[in-house]
Amino acid sequence: MVQINRFYYTAQHKPNQLICGNGQTAVITGWTVKQALAKHLQTSDYAVIGQLYSPTRGINLLIRNLLFNPHVRYLVILNATKEDKNAGASQCLLDFFHNGVEESLSDTGRKSWIILSAIPGYIDIDIDIHSLQKLRQSIEVQEAKSITEAVDKIKQYAQKEIIEPWGLPLEFPMSTIEPTVLPGSRYGHRIEGKTIAETWVKIIHRIKTTGTIRPTGYDGKWQELIDLMAVVTDEPTDFYFPEPNYLPIDRSFLEEYISQILDDSPNREGVKYTYGQRLRSWFGRDQIEQVIQKLIGEIDAASAVMTLWDVKDHEKGGSPCLNHIWLRVVDNELSLTATLRSNDMFAAWPANAMGLRALQKHIRDEIAKRSEYDLKMGPLITLSQSAHIYDDTWSNGEQLIQEQYAAICSKLDYADPAGNFLIEIADGQIFVTHTTPGSGEIVGCYSGKNALKLTREICAASPAIRPDHAAYLGMELQKAANCIKIDKPYVQDQ
Template sequence: PYIRYVILLGEESSSRKMDGNNNELTSANAIRAFFEKGVNEHRKIDGFKNAIYFDNNIPLEMIELVRVSVELIDLNREMLDASFEEKITAANRIMKSLERKDPFAEPAVFGYEKADESFPYEGGPIVVHGDNIPDAWIKMLRHLWRYGRTNYMNVGTDRLVKEVNNMTVVIHEPQDMDLSLNPFLVPLTPEKIEAYQAEILSPLLPEGKAYTYGNKLRAYFYPDASGIKDLVTTTKYMDFEFGQGPWIDQNVDYREDVCSIDQIKDAIDVLKRDKYSKACIALTWHPADELMRKHNSSPCLVLIQAMVQDEKLNLTVFFRSHDMTQGWPENAYGCAVIQAEIAEAIGLPTGILTIISGSAQIYNNYFKQVEEVLRRHSSSLKSCTDARGNYQIEIVYAKNGGKIKVSLLHPESGKVLERYFGKTANELRDKIAVADLPTNHAIYLGTELAVAELKLRADEPYEQDTSLQSSTLF
């Protein structure tokens, strides 16, 4: 409250171009706009919403009081053609002549707004690829810890989580049981994994449990047995799936007025009849029930879908809410055994396992543990080859001089998929950028292209992966 004057002077530089006018967005213009118009109800200065931030702990009334109580003296506008030294001289003269004013309010202290501990990112799903389940888990956890937003589990609770919506983890070798990398908060053993897999493979509901995923998927309760019987005997259903209608209810267990459905066995039978079917979905939710008990332990695993692509059985699983620290590892091994069961039954190898977590969470009571896990395993991540291809770089010469030639090779066959030519790394970058490379591959390729460009300029030989070490150009 003791500050009653602000003198504006100095060089003004634009934060970004706007309609060709480099002076449109400057810190000086933001100060002018604040003193002219103040802030709006969203705590922003109109026209500068991405550049100016007012801490939420400072009341809007106090911000306005500052605006009307402090006088702006704009020497940059008053002395357009003056030098910086002339403005400094004028500022010193003005300060000596200013009227001394009393504070416009009592001193006040405002607490700092809690800083967001997450890194910024574009929002929405994050896709992580891993070789096996431990490798995928540590990579996923690193992304979730880095980019997860702080959120509450429910209204009326102080239980905080770091959360990413629709975290997607793709596991390329889900049947790999190698536990030499065992980064989990509670290390898993083959015995623990086998016990969980046995439960998810069984339709039985153990005493004292509201449900198991195995029971939901393999003994899905349906309250109207007669309705299903009537449905599957209609002409429409008798002709369904290439005339295979008579077997459409073979995985339904009729018990008086109710029945249960083995959805996994049904998916297997459908894929045996039509291995390219897109209808092999198994659910755990009963909508009528879950609508009434969404806060009373509705299953987190909502659905799975089995599909064949490249003559492999892929499995996609959706969890509505997911404890990524403790629950995810066991869930992943459980899903992997379902995938293996279906693949073996239809005579195909397993492909990728994709787990989508609608709300991927790290509970606040695990924060310190997660930090320690990530610190301990910072160098244990498996190197990730680029499944989209490899790049071969060389310098070629023609009558009009030399060029850098980049060939995109198929990662398995080595077949040339595309070729790019250019004289500079920047020119080639613009041509290759559409490939959306993984970060580590992009960094490598950028480095090699820069070396190739320097070698081309110096008329020196270039050899990929070796010229950087022997180069005298850096």
């Protein structure tokens, strides 16, 4: 006799990211696309199917949804891919049900329930412990290591008789804080740093300060800048991780991630692609090898290009965020520029940048092995067309800025690629000489009595001058103008 289930899963959080049914089994697919399981099931087989990428961002909302749907009595957690192992979200959720939580502080210093797991995971403290314990006691949990195993377990649960809900729906309202946004340019931003870590802090500060708040289309909001160029000049070969590490990744995660960019991988059901697969075999060509051969044959080539965008992505969905990579050799220096159409700058950009840097070094090393060219590592440049921070990491971003931004800004670097400016006064006028940063060759001369007019003239002629350098010039020119008024000698920087 076929049972007619009378339940329907109601998601309070991220409903558009879930496939809802009318059974009693919740299915978590980790990084495997949820449709890969749904196509093998009837809606009566499951209560809900959803993915889980992050233990620190996803589990809290997942638990809230389960508390609101007490008819869910079974949970199948798919923990099948390298990405699942790397992220640890599925394992952390399993640990919640097996081990529970303890009260402590989250990575942003908030009082939270910390999941008893080797993988950091948090649940809001405003959910009372008795509700969490009741949830853990009322749901039977099983782990699956493959899509086939998960489907079998779900269908076995679907054959069981209906169990009454373990209680009434429990709702715990979430508080939200809208960031204060200062005026600023919407399009076209440039940020530079010596290391990926330093550049990342500057990026988060820029987005949190002037980014526009918009709905994401995925049941939430993000704060966004459009067309953000980040330039990393001096990342060390073995990568810089601050101590203590404030980056959202560590070395073990990075090792796995780099392989996803450098190495090919077979097509797997439920896994969309890896960047390495798109670069190595997706279009029937090994594009990394093509670029190496191109530069060996024509070291000055401006056509060392790799693409990850497939025109079919418009129809299929699930298109890669990383779209285009361009390499260029200038003055025996190899630079890499990557274009990302959509970029989670808080959680994803540091890994993106380190993976791309590893690709840049691989290409440099292969060229050195196979030719007479021993290139220097030039800058890594990323162009993030939608550079955004999701609302569930806004507080993390603010905490990062409070703890790191001032210290990074205090590390002054007086070298400006736009050059140096020597200021003197003579015959009742200010004279400014513009010299190149290296040889000191004179490339411009300015004179006048009005400090503001001179500043504007210099900045118009040298639009690439650093903002702090322009501010310094304005101060020094005003000091020189004051010295002329009171007939005192002027000495720059005194």
